[in-house]
Amino acid sequence: MDRRAVYKTAWIGGLLLAPQLLLVFTFFYWPTGAALFWAFTLERPWGGGNEFAGLDNFRMVFSDTAYWGAVWRSMVFALGSTALAMGLALLFALFCDRQLRGYKAYQTMLIWPYAVAAPAAGVAFRFLFAPEAGVFAALNKIHPDFWNPSVNGFHAMILIVVAYSWKYLAYNFIFFLAALQSIPRALIEASAMDGSGPLRRMWDIQLPLLAPTMFFLLVINITDSFVDSFGIIDLTTHGGPSKATTLMVYKIYFDGFKGLDYSGAAAQSIVLMLLVMALTFVQFRFIERRVHYR
Amino acid sequence: MIERTPVLNFVTHAVLLVGLAIAFVPMWLVFVAATLSLQEINTPPISLLPGSHLWENLAEAWARADLGVKLTNSLIMSVAVAAGKIALASITAFALVFFRFPGRMAAFWLIFITLMLPLEVRIVPTYAVAANVFSPYQTILDVTGFSWLWQQLTGTELALEWNLLNSYTGLILPLVATATGTFLYRQFFLTVPEELMEAAKMDGAGPLRFFREILMPLSITNMAALFTIMFIYAWNQYLWPLLITTDRTHRGTAVMALRQLIPMSGDSTGGGVPDWNVAMAGCLIVVAPALLVVALMQRFFVRGLIASDK
Structure with missing residues (x-):
């Protein structure tokens, strides 16, 4: 500076x-x-x-069980999608970084889903998981309602988590791969000279060095899952069945624009804003420290 | 690295093939679905090989959602957001890095904090602002008594109004306002050696000339990265276009048009099962431009994504 x-x-x-x-x-x-x-x-x-x-508006919001339901579902959604998208991305990035034959092809294909608009991914997965025509349709023929996200809330939640994670898997993969490529090759080579195999090197060298990236992605994934889920929900489940997929952002939109309850929606916005700010603050504190020690 | 690990190599390929399948199979199945007739698609099990109705379905989706207009709107919006972002981000970062004046750090923090306020958490009031962009200023003038003064002096009422609903400006401006690109540019400007600027000064170049003739050419790759990332970002917007365009037939965007292919529970269509083959054909059309940009600009895309999200 x-x-x-x-x-x-x-x-x-x-x-x-x-x-x-x-x-x-x-x-x-x-x-x-x-x-x-x-x-x-x-x-x-x-x-x-x-x-x-x-504080009346906040009192109203906090005493509403429907609100706490939305908060709870947002948490489930955040944890589910973050775990799925980050875990798989890490696995694929670690293996891709071994640079065996054809790794470029894997790499390219794994990045593409990020270009797909979240609502389009939502529509696509709604079809793939459709009880009457999708992948589970044959099973539904044998056992009706074996899989039916339009009736079963748990299935609907799985549907939006999978659709969302599919896109963020690509996003996380890009970051993990870039972080892996910035690890000096000399470190890996020295470790190989000492007789460690690829798995050992992953565990003892690459994973610890990925810690900052993991933390960064963890915060980004959780934050985005709170705010970025709207398009998928609106085009797949509309928050249903019986509000099983009404997350916080969807509820704000619904209360504000459909219910015209500006005060209630605003109070909910403020709560969500504070949540996002707290997460971002944690992240910047952390990044600052990392830059400092480097 | 030269080592023999045949078992692990096999596992590696197996895992990566699973990854490839996760990324690719949904896309493939969507493509296949877009090639089937309505009857074929509603007969389980799901088909794995393409049929012969691709063009019909594409044409049907195109007509039903009026995709010609929607794609044009999306294209205008995305290019404008990307270009506007580059222009705005570069001059802002230029002022922040290469100038010293009072209030500079305050401005920096004001811009920085906006990263914590995503559009989704302030949709309702942002919509109110878009309905009349001048409403903040009108309120300020009213509260400070300036409007009253104006009325006394001129005898006319002071009413500022600029409605952004259903306009391209309304689609574009709030997306350009975000701070992401500013920081990408700031990072880049901080790496420019001071000697360059000293040399430019020595040769008698003023700040604007230095910006135009030295910094801009140096930041070409940066620009490409930011352009790609902002194009994708704008193309994939859903919530904001949905709010700001009430005139869906003329100002709707491509991603929003997906709504017309899927019966919405609240609409006149009354829910029910969509024509999946047409819906999937629509998906293909809507997603194709963004996919194409990423495929062509992959290097810049990855670079931009990693550098900007800090």
């Missing part, structure tokens, strides 16, 4: 910063402020502005 050669013409610098600051103010800080305002006030039923409601 400490450069000797800099420009000191403040007005040019300010002018260059202005567009971004204007956009950030208009589309980030003002809406966030508005969310705070709505969260702490209640619209008067016959118009005429909002009246201050203190």
Whole structure:
């Protein structure tokens, strides 16, 4: 950060910063402020502005069992999809990094799913897991409702977790592979000279050196699973059956735009915002420390 | 590395083949589904080999969801977001790295914190802003009493309004506002040796000239990376376009158009089983451009993704 050669013409610098600051103010800080305002006030039923409601909106939200249900399901979704997407990605990256014949082909194919829009992946998996036409259709013929995400909430949750993880598997794979490739080859070679086999090297050298990447991805995956699940849910299960896949973001959208309960939706937004901020904060603290020690 | 581990090599290939299957089989089955007739697709077990109805299904999906218009909209939106992002990110990062002036660090943090406020957590109020972009400023003027003063002085009411609903600007601007690219550019500018700037100064180049003639050409790969990543990001947006376009026939995007191929429980179609062959053909069309960009720009894509998400 400490450069000797800099420009000191403040007005040019300010002018260059202005567009971004204007956009950030208009589309980030003002809406966030508005969310705070709505969260702490209640619209008067016959118009005429909002009246201050203190923590009432939050009390309403927190005393609603439907809200806690959404929180609980978001946790299940976050843990399920993170474990699935990260675990598989790590396994594939470690093996791909052995660079056996044809590894480039594996590598390329494993990256592609990331280009697929989450809602499209959702629609695709809705078809693949459709009880009447998908992979399980034949089993359903023998045993009706062996698999039916439109009736069974647990099946619906599996469906959105799988569709979401399929895309994030590719994302995590890219990061793991890049991290593996940045490990100095000399380390691996020295270890091989000492007589360790490939598995031993994975366990004792590559995995510990991947720890920062793993932590980074863990935070990103959990954060994204909270905010990025909307498209998949909206096109596969619509939050059903009987709210079994209504996660926090979907509930905010539903309460805000369908239920027109701005105050309730705003209070929920604030809670989700705090959650995301806490996660991001943890991540930046960690990254800062890593940079510091390097 | 030269070592003989035949068993492990076999296991490695087996595991990677499973990975390949996980990535590829869903895509293949979607493709196969898009080639079948409605009757064939609803007869389990699921077919593994393509049929002969691909073109019909593609044409049907194209017509049903009006994909010509939607793909054009998506393309306009994605290119504009990517280009706007590059322009905005580069000048912002330039000001942050190469200038010293009061308030610079404050601006840095203001931009930085936005990384913690994804669109999804502030959708309802952002929608309100998009309905009238000037509403924040109107409120500020009202609260500070400026509007009142204006009315006293000119006798006209001060009403600022700029509605972004159903406009390309509305689709694009909020996505351009994010801070990701700014940090990618900042990282890059921090690695530019100081001597370059000193030399430029010595030769009499001002800041804008230095930016245009030295920094821009140096950041070509950076630009390609950011362009790819932002293109994909914008192409795959769903929630924001859904909110801001009420006029779905003219301003809807391709990914949103998937809704028209899948009966939604709340719609007039009343739920029920979609025509899977047509829906899957639609999926193929919608996903194809993004896949193509990633396939062609893979190197930049990977680079951009890894550098920007910090």
